[in-house]
Structures are given as C-alpha cells and as structure tokens.
Amino acid sequence: MVMNVVKYGDSVLRKKCAEVTDFDSLPEWIDNMFDTMYEEEGIGLAANQVGLDMNLMIIDVTHTDEAEEALVFVNGKITDSWGESIIEEGCLSIPEVRLEVKRPEFIKFEYKTMVGEEREEEFSGLLGRAIQHENDHLNGIFIIDHVSPMVRMQVKKQLKEIAKESDTNRKNKDRKKSFVL
Ligand code: CO
Numbered sequence: 001m002v003m004n005v006v007k008y009g010d011s012v013l014r015k016k017c018a019e020v021t022d023f024d025s026l027p028e029w030i031d032n033m034f035d036t037m038y039e040e041e042g043i044g045l046a047a048n049q050v051g052l053d054m055n056l057m058i059i060d061v062t063h064t065d066e067a068e069e070a071l072v073f074v075n076g077k078i079t080d081s082w083g084e085s086i087i088e089e090g091c092l093s094i095p096e097v098r099l100e101v102k103r104p105e106f107i108k109f110e111y112k113t114m115v116g117e118e119r120e121e122e123f124s125g126l127l128g129r130a131i132q133h134e135n136d137h138l139n140g141i142f143i144i145d146h147v148s149p150m151v152r153m154q155v156k157k158q159l160k161e162i163a164k165e166s167d168t169n170r171k172n173k174d175r176k177k178s179f180v181l
Helices: 023-039 125-138 149-154 156-178
Strands: 044-046 056-059 071-082 085-089 099-103 106-112 118-123
Touching (some): 023 044, 044 125, 056 125, 118 125, 149 156
Antiparallel strands (some): 044 056, 056 071, 071 106, 085 099, 106 118
C-alpha cells in the first residue's frame, strides 16, 4: 500500500524515532514503505517519512553495483565515521530542493535485520550516503541542517511553502477524520 510521504514542517520529522521492539509487525510496514518509495521514485525512505515513529529505514541502490537487493535496517547506529565527500542530495520530504551535503565517506553502522539479527558493517559510496541521510531522518535531522546559513537562506522560501502545504494537508486530514462517525 502506498502511504502519504510526510513533508518538511511536520513534527514527526523533527523527533528521534523510537527503537523497534516488536519485529513481528515489521514486514507489513516494510512492504508499505517499499510501495511508497518506488511510487515516489526514491532510493531510500525512513519510517517517520510515512508517519511511523520507528527506527526503521529501507534503501534500494540495486541500480548500482553496490547492492544486489533492496535493504532494510532496523535500530541503526553509526558507531564510527571517517573521510569526507560532497554530494548533491535530494529528499522526498523536501520536494524539488537539492543541496550539496558534506558527509563522512565511510561509516561503521550497527543495526538489526528485519528479523532482529545484529549486524555491524562498513559502508561507503552511494549506499553509505543513503544510510547517513535516512539515519539523519530517524534522528530528526534534514539535509538543510548540514548546509551553511547562507545556502539555507536561498531555499527559505521553498521550505516555507512546503511547511505551509504540510500544515494544510494535516488540517484537511483532521477535518475529514472528524466527519467519520
Ligand atoms: Co530525505
């Protein structure tokens, strides 16, 4: 099922997501997240981007040679990072804004699989990037938090419009809900 992608301005994107403890309910949410990510043509999606307060992310970089299948990371934590690279990033929650973001090139990432197995691996390249971007979401951080105040100023108007629309959508949803008897 395709879910609604939550946009910049919604408070669920500014909070640290809760650790997953109930792994039994994960497959359904993960399915819905993949449906949503492919519909929106993204390569990564964090659970709070569809309104779920869970430390859960999905990534598909199978168009590169970095991964042969789509990936799921639960309760992830970056335990080490080194190197540096600057790459332009976009975000499904901040439509049409693309920013050059400086991040570590290499990370060590500790996480659980969707069945709760513990893993720790090193990542780099596009996959390492995507993990850092989604991990940021799960901690309430956006790409705009990584750029200088001057660059942020340049997208201020766009951000304001996205936040305004986000607020209107929420109010409409609340209104609809109040008519469901
Ligand atoms: Co994003």
